[in-house]
Amino acid sequence: MKWSTANLKNPNYTENHELYVGTSTGTFKRFVPAFEQKPFGQRNLYDINQLERNDRVTALSFGLDTSEIFIGRAKENVHIHSLRSDKVERIINLNYAPVVGLARFNDYLVAGFSNGQVQRVPLEDKSETECIVNSGDDMAHLRQCPSDRNLVATGGKGRQNNLKIFDMAADGKQVFTSKNLPNDYLQLEVPVWDSDVGFIDSPHTLATCSRYGYVRVYDTRKQRRPVQCYATEDQMSFSTLVTHGNYIYTGTTMGVMKAFDIRRMQSFVHTYKGFTGAISDVSLDSTGKYLASASLDRYVRVHHVDSTVLLYQCYVKSKATRVLIRESAENPNSTAAEAAEDDVNEMESTKKLHIKKKDTIPEDKEYEDIFENMQTICENDEEDDVSDSEDVENTTKENDKLAKVGAKRKAEKGLAENKKKKE
Template sequence: MASPARWNHVWVGTETGILKGVNLYRKQASNYMEVSSLSRAQEVCAMCWGDEQESEIFLGCRDGTVKIFSTEKGKFTEFRDCSRGEGLFRGLAVHDSSLITCVESGLVKVWKEGAHEGGNTEINAGPKIAKMRQNPEMRHCIGTGGKENDLKVWDLQRPDQPIFKAKNVRNDWLDLRVPVWVQDLQFLPGSQKIVTCTGYRQVRLYDPCCPQRRPVLEALFQEYPLTALSVTSDANCVVVGNTQGSMAIIDLRQGHLVKCLKGFAGSIRSVQCHASLPLVASCGLDRFLRVHNIEDKQLQHKVFLKSRLNCLLMTGRERWEQEEEEHQEKICSLSQENMKEEEEDEIWTMMETVQDKASRKHSTEPPPQRCRPCKKPKKIP
């Protein structure tokens, strides 16, 4: 039977280095780290799935180590030293059993399994990287961006030059250069388009198929820096969050604000939409994990996790309610089987051992002594 960790719906990494698994239907959060050995050096800065079956989670820590957690076993199985470059992890990805890491200094490295140090691929993506993401449909392609380091798309099979390099927008109405600060990015499923959000409240859509390298669409949201984004399952909208705890849904076809999601009280650090369900999970500095319904804007789940939250992963499974019912049925059936086994063991232990006559003859133990009958006292006439 799989570990109970397999049934968690959302995984969250914290500033204190704890990996938390949350089961939304049972409202339970489990810590998968020894709290006594925690330190700020183990802060979880980036997370990614290890495979499509979601059996492993890769965690990039502040000290440069990458930890591998098995959801099947419910424990950490491997630790890797990936401390190359300077700064924190800004992205993790897995491709063909190779680990892809990106740090703030711009070093993107492919850690091939079993390869020596010189056999690993390295890319210099430029300084002050804020985010690196993998194309889910073309897993050998990644995108990078940061402060004064505009969007670049790299092919790991041809790492010498980026296959796409964004061009800054034209000067503003004062003929001043517009600053660049890419905070997050994501590839749109079913196309080669890329959407980014910036520290200057801009949402930009790029299409590498177009001859121009400037964004084909730009939208603005409020007055505060945007920190995280995620594309909805239909790829028509993007969900963005900012430093003031505001989260909104923006239409990528027209650039209009569709709706706002409420209930936040701090900066949003990570946002992720479900792959097929109309759900979006978010976390941030207010220590709450929230799951909203995109269609009706309702807050469906809200879990307090005690620590400041950096990043999250949401499972791609769809049958949440049925899985919970099946899980409860398995637990009940196992408990009933255990009760039956315990009752049978008690019955067998209470039964006396019976020996036949032949075994008594050959037995080396002395025969049991019989008690002499008590003599009744004689009556005196």
């Protein structure tokens, strides 16, 4: 089967992963596929009762390490969720909304917005001034360079919003801007729409994907135009991408996920199946072997990168917009067992407390004597029933005796009359 709507887990999937998913309704959920008892259980890390209409999760990213997650929403603030304390530790107010990308370097937070603005906010020293950079008027995504964290890349719709790189440590200095391909054979401008961007293990090599069906690779040391490009005449609209090594993993709005090799961009090398809706986000683990994806068909999935096997699929109950995957340092099965034992101990302790409370209540002798001397309704009813049944039996016996005596007298009277007639 190409796809299935049931929750499933491949028995070969034994990695201790944790999935963090943001949805269109604003919920932020955690999945633990390695949990043996409930591999499809989902836990809401954000209070559902506090959600509003504009709380849709639009950006997710790790901080300096995988112990904190930045949650960008469709309103003018960012939540910093700590995975150690398992709660939102801080809320940062921003100037614009919605957020399309988040990054952190040193003590700064960088946020990109759909209107093309890039804002740098100091996290520690509030006396420092904020820095705002204009990258255009329509931004689709913002990504951070993993090797040089002060560099961020932006991309959007239109030639004025094409790929750009900014150095946020130098007050948002523009380091690179891409150049479009030459005009086509009709001397018309090639349309540009960079829906997502990503660094390829280097601050000089980048990849972009487009809603117009192309994937491009740039090398900032060589030229402004792409050095490699994949384009197709099919209606393939790319929405998101992630890179690792020499490979680019892309998701489309038609529910197709493909992998490209930058050494030969003429065609894709892998196709990942199982989707029934548009792919909104993709994420790789630290090893680059497991690919997590969020889809608008309300499912989160994990594929093996090389074999393209669907290892995990779970229903999220809402449209999944963003996903992150990380390696957990704890064994979920052992912690679950400890939690179960703690629950049992708590139940036993509560029972003991209740018993102690009952034992310590002073007794009122007069009150107890009243209840002991009172007659129960059930016992009286039973006694009445028994007496009534005995009376009925006695009356029936007496009636039987009278009937026998009457019959005997009638027989004797009949014999006497017969004798008189004969005489």
